[in-house]
Amino acid sequence: MNVPTMASLFAEGKQPEVLFWVGCAGSFDDRAKKITKAFVKLLNNAGVSFAVLGTEESCSGDPAKRAGNEFLFQMQAMTNIEIMNGYGIKKVVTACPHCFNTIKNEYPGLGGTYEVVHHTQFLKELVDEGKISLEGGTYKGKRITYHDPCYLGRANNVYEAPRELIKKLDAELVEMKNCKSRGLCCGAGGAQMFKEAEKGDKEVNIERTEQALEIKPEIIAAACPFCNTMMTDGVKNKEKEASVAVMDIAELLARAQDL
């Protein structure tokens, strides 16, 4: 797999058009790594000039900030900004809505101003420009529902790019009773991913999975590695993993192109 790093391109005196910010989940989590690879295949196939930071990348600081550790967040942010500014990065694309939100909204105040797009927005652009063609009909007529990640949807008002990509797959997009600005959280945000939930009568991801299963989809599309984990766990809990798949939008597109 061709994954150029900023360091190697810099050594050759080259500057990529866009930095692919992989994020911690995309780098280390087994499920999320598949999303990362699917996205890289799409980038390579579309001939996009990109690079990753590789071992120079570090946590964006989102979970620290949402947990209340502003100090650690700003340490992370300023270290990352120093590296990104050092490479003269102008545009960033990421498959993680948490990194997306933090770098887009919270880095500028600390000296890091970039054009930041989520991978669904970036892929939508590539499709619109004809650099990705979605033919073949792998998903033709399939019932797909889309789960809005809070940090992409409500937090940044990105609701349409992922939906339009699903429609471009000729799939039947079905909406859950809570969607778009009223979408229900998967339960992972605000650093909840890293701790047990407080006492209650249900897990949030089970509630959300029930909402998804209610409308009988064949695929639950996600656009966030953490949502993906939570929904996958939910589907397993409901013993539906044989009939319902949880997939990232990038994976859907990569498979539609036989990549």
Next chain:
Amino acid sequence: MEYLPNIIFAILLIFGIGFFAKNVKKLRRNILLGKETDVSDNTSKRWGNMAKIALGQTKMVVRPVSGLMHVIVYVGFIIINIEVLEIIIDGLLGTHRIFAPLGSVYDFLIASFEILAFLVIVAVVVFWLRRNVLKLARFIKPEMKGWPKSDANWILYIEVILMGLFLTMNAADYQLQQLGAADYIQAGSFPVSQFITPLFDGMTASSVILIERTAWWLHIGGIFFFLNYLYYSKHLHILLAFPNTYYGNLKPKGEFSNLESVTNEVKLMMDPSADPFAAPAEDAAPPDKFGASDVQDLKWVQLLNAYTCTECGRCTSECPANQTGKKLSPRKIMMDTRDRLEEVGRNIDQNRGKFVEDGKQLLDDYISREELWACTSCNACVEACPVSIDPLSIIMDMRQYLVMEQSAAPAELNAMMGNIENNGAPWPFNQMDRLNWAKESS
């Protein structure tokens, strides 16, 4: 003696408005106990938000049933206030229906007030049924027990009484107009109260006048009472919704502000030329407290939020933590903030304008840690609020206090933060392995 009613009315008016003004002053003082925040930007956008969200009720109608009912009561409230203007002038000058010379315009106005009054009664009955008979989930949550519940019902009762008095007054007036009683000139059109008028058939003019006068006085007296009830009630939103939507957050909901006090320290830490052994300047101010443990640590807009909250519970009903049985309720965060702020305000009143430490704070005495840690920061509460209240910002400020002042994060979060500090990821993976995925087969 001739001017006695005018004098009584003037006294009523002065006391009614004076007492309210006194409480508004207190309200303002309490809100300004909060920390400064710059909200002087984007004035045109802010006015626009106020026009759209408060005046235009755009977020109310997201829920069509309660939204529509609310619009009726809201429009009724605003329009019927034109009638209150006439009542005040009449009361002061001793005139009767001073706007009557407007002729057909007057007829139209009175007719629309009557129809609105009737619709308000219908809407209020529906509201009462939703709270007390249907018992909608968001109205019977734990934080709604006691005063919040009776406060909500009192507001509904007062509204029905005021509208009932208004219609009774008109019905009696209409009867007197037909009887040709002195001073009761032919004016107005009474599409609703004409159905009450037959009740007065057979009564003498003087009895009907007594009814008309009683209803008139009770109506305006009731309005002054209601005005002053506001400060002690969740109903303050009818006024504060306007400034609150004006000062509402304009940034993307996901953007949490960066603490400047932290930025300065981090910059110093990362500056290779900074002297690590430098002692702080002698006149240096003590460092800011990180985050919030009490109301004075919050920003004044957050305190305005607390007074604006009318406890509708749309935030709580959309909250994923609350939906799954956790203790967190964003509405309770706002109610607690207001209750504590009121307590601090009373403390200041009792101690001649100075707050005396009372051994209590917002954290633990009002809002528990369990509530704070149950939040997923999903912004559903912020999105749901029809008047731009931001409960999430208070939760986050209090988390900052817990973590940075008290090192009191849950153990698992401490482990996560330790990992970020040591190896740049929330899990214990080596940063040098960050690109390993590229070498693995897909």
